[in-house]
Amino acid sequence: GNSVTQMEGPVTxxxxxxxxxxCTYTATGYPSLFWYVQYPGEGLQLLLxxxxxxxxxxxxxxxxxxxxxxxxxxxxxxxxxxxxxxxYFCALSxxxxxxxxxxxxxxxxxxxxxx
Amino acid sequence: DxxxxxxxxxxxxxxxxxxxxxxxxxxxxxxxSWYQQVLGQGxxxxxxxxxxxxxxxxxFPDRFSARxxxxxxxxxxxxxxxxxxxxxxxCASSLVVGGLEQYFGPGTRLTVx
Numbered sequence: 001g002n003s004v005t006q007m008e009g010p011v012t013x014x015x016x017x018x019x020x021x022x023c024t025y026t027a028t029g030y031p032s033l034f035w036y037v038q039y040p041g042e043g044l045q046l047l048l049x050x051x052x053x054x055x056x057x058x059x060x061x062x063x064x065x066x067x068x069x070x071x072x073x074x075x076x077x078x079x080x081x082x083x084x085x086x087x088y089f090c091a092l093s094x095x096x097x098x099x100x101x102x103x104x105x106x107x108x109x110x111x112x113x114x115x
Numbered sequence: 116d117x118x119x120x121x122x123x124x125x126x127x128x129x130x131x132x133x134x135x136x137x138x139x140x141x142x143x144x145x146x147x148s149w150y151q152q153v154l155g156q157g158x159x160x161x162x163x164x165x166x167x168x169x170x171x172x173x174x175f176p177d178r179f180s181a182r183x184x185x186x187x188x189x190x191x192x193x194x195x196x197x198x199x200x201x202x203x204x205x206c207a208s209s210l211v212v213g214g215l216e217q218y219f220g221p222g223t224r225l226t227v228x
Contacts, residue, residue, distance in 0.1 A: 004157075036219075043119075043205060044158070044219040089157050102148075102171050103207075103217060105157030 002027045006090045006106035013080055014114050021075040021109050023064075023090035031092040033057075033066055033073040034103070038087045047075075047088070082113045117142070119208050119220035127226045128196050136191045136223045140208030146170075147189040148217065149181055150205040158205055164189055165211070193225075201227045 007022040025031065035047040035057070048057030053068035062077045073090060090106040120139045128134050140147050146165040150158035160173040164183035178194045187208075193200055203224050207217040 041221075043221040044207075046216065046218075091157075102160045102163065102173070103150075103158075104160070107155075107157050 002031065002092060002094045002104050004090050004092055004104055004106035006088075006109055009087075009108070009110040010112055011109060012112045012114065015082055016079045017113075019075070019077040019080045019084075019111070021088055021090075021111070023073045023075065023106060025071050025073065025090075025092050027071075027092055027094050029094065030068075031094045033064070034091040034093070035062070035064055035073070035075050036089040036091055036105070038089065038108070040086070044089065080111075080113050082115055085111055085113045087111070119206055119218055121204075121206050121220040121223050123223060124221070125224045125226075127228060129228055130196055130198060132196050132227075133192065133194050134196060134225060136193075136204050136206075136225070137188065138191070138206030138208075138220060139188045140206075141218055144208035144210050144218075145187055146209045146211060147183055147187065148207045148209070149189070149191045150207065150219075151175070152203040152205055152222070154202070161191070196227045198227050201225060 003026045005024050032051045034049045036044045037047045048059040050057040050066035056065045064073050064075045087108045087110050089108045091103050122137045148163040149161040152158040162181045163171040167183045181191045183189045203222040205222045206220045209217045
């Protein structure tokens, strides 16, 4: 079945450090890929998305490229800020589920940024 | 514009009881989905409703049920609560059933004792 695997946390970085959170997926067909962010005490927010191979999603300085050959969608940011501290979820929506907008989530990576 | 709203924010129930959670989608959105997020894990899909009809169901027991009303709001019902039902229950709305843009509410934190 369809699944998402992302690197386990917690990840602790200093402010202005480079961030990479790895994500790989298993899916039949051509899924759409997402990164969601969950700030403390809040619901999920869509951070970025990519709907086809080689697409790059970007938002708030974060980027991720849909790599079909490696089935990956790694999240990157060049210089993190304390305000980026949150839990990040990699997710996919598989085409055979287009009758329903079911999103399959990874287990989440907790990111903590030190001032 | 108001986002997705859920009520109540927190809830404490005893094993064997029944609970009803409520969700109001973004104005104009016709599809509502429910997810369960157990502490330390990613959300798991429970149901999706569109135009008052169930369009998808995750791997959850029949104790879980839902419905959607003519104004597109939704209720999630859980019967015979178990300790393992303790979780954050998230509602998400989208314009259409196949829409990729899903907007999540803040969730209802259910604790079963």
